[in-house]
Amino acid sequence: MRKMPKLQSKQQPSDYKQQHAGHNLHHESAVLHVTGKARYVDDLLTPANVLHAYVGMAEQARATITHMNLQPVRQMVGVVDVITIADVPGHTDIGPVFPGDPILAPDQVQFYGQPLFAVLANSYHTARCAAQLAQVEYVSQQPILDETSARAQQATVRPPHTMQRGEWTSALKQAPQRLQIEQCIGGQEHFYLEGQAALAYPAEQGGVTVYSSTQHPTEVQKLVAEVLGLAMHRVIVDTRRMGGGFGGKETQAAQWACLAAVLAVRNQRPVKLRLARRDDMVLTGKRHPFINRADIGFNDQGELQALKLEFNGLCGCSPDLSDAIVDRAMFHADNAYFLPAVQITGHRWLTHTTSNTAYRGFGGPQGMILIEQVMDDIARRVGRDPLNIRLDNLYSGNDRSLTPYHQAVSEPALERVIRELADTSDYWTRRDEIGNWNRQSKRYKRGLALTPVKFGISFTVQHLNQAGALLHVYIDGSIQINHGGTEMGQGLHTKVAQIVAAELGVEMETVEVTSTRTDKVPNTSPTAASSGTDINGQAARNAALTIKSRLIDFLQQQHQAKAEDVVFANQQVNWNGHSMSFAELCQAAYMARISLSATGYYRTPKIHYDRSSAAGQPFFYYACGAAVSEVEVDTLTGMHHLRRVDILHDVGNSINPALDQGQIEGGFIQGLGWLTTEELVWGNEGRLQTDSGASYKIPAIGDTPTQFNVQLLTDSPNQAKTVFRSKAVGEPPFMLAISVWSALRDAISSLDDYRTNPSLDTPATPERVLWALQSMDNHGNTCAKASE
């Protein structure tokens, strides 16, 4: 740099205090969002010679391909290239952890819709039309679609895992009361509004740059390199933002990026691959359906004594992340409750459906919902209010603090959120009011439930708990921060910018968070497990602290400032009555040849888990919350609606309360969809029948309750040393929606004065609710058959 940029003497921002961490800044892209200027992969400007790729899909769920004629595809006007697995130069398996996910099907088809070949054409429409022209002959086999057939054939994607603590066998036998429960928990389509998309540009030396809508740029980079037979340094992956992820772009984005990359390099043309909604729904993995079973022993007051719990995850056709997902279901089998003696087993069954994958909560919701049914069912059995049963069984320190995986729970917020919420939501008054209503109203019945959430924070795979950041300060004082996390709407980039701005005492406008790029920060972890801010925020903070300490050293040498006197605030640096602007200091430091670029790194301390003994400390800390939901059920149709929701959630010291509240509200409503309206139905032949927005119903605006009171727990800094003592918030609130399902069962059981435990599989559609209402005479607890 020969000539320094001229610095403008800026006025102090009048609302400076609001620039700090801890305040309700709007999302860094909010203005771009509302003006339509925020670009997603399909919005990026492309050169005129861009080509469009699409995949041809199998029309069998389990079959051997005997013949595939691709001539008609090739012959369509506008088609440029057609590839099968044989044309992939490098690895052909893109399984993220274990093998099992071929980039294109070899001769065996594992699920209906599985991509068989990819076609490249001069328009999106042509590529899609051409993809339908293949003539494929199959020898089909009976697909495995449920737990019963998978168990009969011992078809698994991974071996089972068991955790236990205490003498559960004898305790179960000796318990004064026993209950057996079976529940079928439905899966869930992510329905991110932006479908899967990738845009690949060929680079020199056979390399490629890929713009991918992914939560895991590094894994996309690695897999693209592998399928091309390249070293990773030849591949760059860039992710500015996603139009929603929710776990659906943690592993599932890779296939489209890999195919686009292979075709781009092979044809030396830019290639875009974007899935149409219906195909996205058919092709990509979903939340795992679970079949859960419990055998529990308890005393006459409803205190748990022993439990035998079994989780059966339907994993689809390959392992993907199912091992960790079923593990996380098992880790959350206790939710908030101390289980004195317990055995937990988790099975990973294979089904001939698309490979199920990460989804907000990552198995946690499916694990937690079983123990919440246990609480409600015990309450009705012993004739006490479910809230009291929950409080009595809560983790409460001392000899009641050890989880089934031998990590001690010491989380004062857990009991606080429940007790404070019971007060602020008028739980007990409303319990009486609802009792009165139900005695008077014949057709419409109301239900109420309070359920807590205790969610373990950290990746249960230890090595993923690390993050990096790269911070540049330019000589005009402006700052670029790049980190390994991706922005999918959760506001991660906003929080990271707030953290950097707070450490360096500058305005938010000074800090630019750039797109996530594998050539800026390498070897990153997926943005998942709610860990985005915890790990990337801390890494970015460490980078800022490095720069800060260099600048302080410089001030010490040049101006004899004492380190402890230097204050970075208000876009200024002050020491001992001296002051200069941050930008002036940066210029001076540059002139003195001080590096203004730094990396930051963070690894989560303390965590470990030994799978062979099923013991350890897999979680750095727990995030807690509780919700009270009130529902009304129409006994003629089973239709129901949510009258009121109250939530109290613990986010530690919030870095941005508005964004945290957004995560809580959004997570809750997404959980509401999972448990009520969102139903995945497969036909007997293994074809997904609910494959569009017309047939698969995520919550619409009228599903948001009129009374929706969401509060953050006050004065509750994280006990663990996280960035600014905040807590993760992405996933935990999702499970607060279990209160809705619990309230529905409460309303249903009002029909026989809360004596019987209704069986209510999820999603609790009007049909399931109506059958549960009707079964109140027949004493429930049988697992209804999956839909026809």
Next chain:
Amino acid sequence: MIEFMLNQELIQWDATVSDLTLLQWLREERQLTGSKEGCAAGDCGACTVLVGQVEEEGQLKYRSINACICFMGSLAGHHVLTVESLQQEGNLHPVQQALVDHHGSQCGFCTPGFVMSLLGWWWNTEPQQLDSEVNFANHRHEVEQALSGNLCRCTGYQPILLAADSLAPRSRADDLLLVDKEKLIARLTAINNSNAQPTTSTWQGFYSPTNVADLSLAYTACPEARLVAGATDLSLELTQKLQPLPSLINLKQITELNQLQQQERHLVIGAAVSLLQMESFLRPYYPAFADILTWLGSRQIRHQGTMAGNIASASPIADTPPALLALDSQVVLQRGSQQRTIALSDFYLGYRQTVLRPAEFIHSILIPLPVARQQFFMAKVSKRKEDDISAVCLALSIVLQSGVVQQVAIGAGGLAATPARARTTESLLQGQTLDHNLINACGNTLAKDFQPISDFRASAAYRRQVTQNLLQDFLQKALSHDALTQEGAA
């Protein structure tokens, strides 16, 4: 060649390609990527734009529509407003600012659609103070209706609702976008579209006749052409099944088919009348029908879709035919210059089959006016309230005199291959004294009337059960109401 306005620009578009959607054109040819494709089927609203049209009274009225299922040819003479045009003098529009202020976007992909739907709502309502529970509830209902076709997967909608609350009392008068409205009206009115009329069966294009005679001529010349009004169903053949639609004839510009009037014995509804117009028109006559219309599709769909389309698509799960059947409605069909009027119950031949002959079209729908003592009930059962397709839709029209059934008609959707009447049950009830035994007996006859199927929306057993529950509830209510009016009379 057609002309329309896109934001501030006059567009001349060569209408030879009939089946290009507005969204494809905006994104691919104009690089206006603010409008997003979330589903290409009118289910998510991420592509919502406003379309302005100069109405008969000279007013410029804007409606929200899904650009993904709107054919270019239908825009002739309209003003298309996209999210890119809202910022004025570098400032966010009040609607945009409200969403920013209330943290109404997370991933942002659905946001442009919400901006446009909110703008459509804001422009079409008067400023209102939300100072009482009643007007707050009415406001919320109106906002939910306006945004019923916009899905958001991130926010849970709460901040968007709060943004709407903050906008409600604000004056619309200072909206810079509306300053030059008169000029815009003049420009739109000056547009004079003419397009080539089909003369042979091999004709391809998008033709918008302005009178029924031209429509008849064109359709007779090219019976292979498809008729299009709202395109909310037809367009899915293109966007979901990738089937070309090379020859389209548009009904929307035909004045006669836009008629909506009360005649001596009937309500007359032209084939091009939108479902949204129906909502307010029907309310004085059949409020229960109007209520159900608010749950048919989304606001965007109701802006575009028509009742005639709902009938002609012959879907067994269409929501208006059950009501129309129960009300003994008729359809006026026309071919060439010949018209015939038939009962709607005779219109359906089988699954997706109707009596329509080649080159014959629905001209209008005749709904009888309510008669004395007539009671009308309707209910729709679906997994989600907004924008969902019925598992069962049921309508009952009944006339009771001192507890005796004088007239009864039951229309149902989702229970058979076509929307259908419950004839056996009607016979059971007709002329009988309605009492609990008779109401209970309906369960058996309904089982004879309908043998529904199981599909992903509901099982056959559920459909049967819920139909029985609803019908018995309707009858019970009718009986109670009749008893009350008798008391009143006594």
